[in-house]
Amino acid sequence: MIHLVKLCVGISNVEELESYRNERSHWWGADYGEDVHVHRTRMMPKRFSEIEGVSSIYWVISGLISCRQPILRLAPYTDVEGKSYCDIIMSRDLHRTLPYPKRPFQGWRYLNPKDAPPDLGVDGNEGSEELAADLVRLGLI
Incomplete structure (x- = not known):
């Protein structure tokens, strides 16, 4: 198993990603016949x-891996001009993670499960997301 990590461009927090997801779940014009x-x-x-x-896609928001979405499947897509793409079809569920700093990059990267930040609220990772992000920025976690 291997995860993906991707910059969430134009999104400033998890709530904004949730709103975007709710408004544009089929924005690309590809209907996969389910709530994805x-x-x-x-x-x-x-x-x-x-x-x-x-696996999951881990979203980098404002320089921190902040949440993940389970990947259901990958589907090839070809547009009217003949360009090939990959549709990453994900569950609508967003799982907040312990904030983890990530420098900017282009495209997506693989993320080994051992390097993936744990979900908040699991295995004692409870508490304030903002506090955890501040501790990460201070280099304390």
Whole structure:
């Protein structure tokens, strides 16, 4: 299993991502016949067999990995001009994670499960998300 990590461009917090997800779940014009959230990216991950149905996409918001969404499947998509894309079809569920700093990058990156931040509220990771983010910025966690 391998996860993906992606910058959430134009989104400033998890609540804004939730709102975006609610408004544009099928924004790309691809209807997968279920209540899902779709993100279209240019390249199909080469390790797709390690991702579909078992991994998550970890969203980097304002320089911190802040939440994740389970990936249900990956689907190829070709537009009217013949360009190939990959639709990342995700559950609508957003799981907040312990904030983890991540520098800017382009596209998406693989994330090993051992390097993925834990979900908040699991295994004693309870409390204020803002406090956790402040502690990360101070280098204390």
